[in-house]
Amino acid sequence: MNGAALLLATWFGTGYAPKAPGTVGSAAALPFAWAIAALCGSWALVPAAALLFLIGWAASNRVVAGSRSSDPQIIVVDEVVGQWLTLAVTPPDLLAYALGFAFFRAADILKPWPAGWADRKIGGGLGVMLDDALAALYSAALLWLVLKILR
Secondary structure: OOHHHHHHHHOOOOOOOOOOOHHHHHHHHHHHHHHHHHHHOOHHHHHHHHHHHHHHHHHHHHHHOOOOOOOOOOOOOOHHHHHHHHHHOOOHHHHHHHHHHHHHHHHHHHOOOOOHHHHHHHHHHHHHHHHHHHHHHHHHHHHHHHHHHHH
């Protein structure tokens, strides 16, 4: 596996966190999301996530191929994509981002259908990336609803 694929798949090394690498990867996504949303608007996170999904898929394929696992814990670019998709429904705001972080982590761990199905049935880099993107649909919807009620 090449260094660029590993660097991206681990989101610049955050996937090597000794505990909870998915949570660390999700947290590492937040400043990037804030910058994208502040510069281009919150909905710019959707095409940014789509582009990162495609690049992350390729990088994850390489890491999975060089690993003994179908979903190595060091791969956290999928968490970045999921976090960005979740946060696309809100402008940068500390409370909203904290809620979005918590909602996405819960959805990623619980893997509601079809995220759980994708996690179990789709292999390679696509499977790694897809379950988090699908989980993000739930967390984004919940974040939007909660913010609508709060505001």
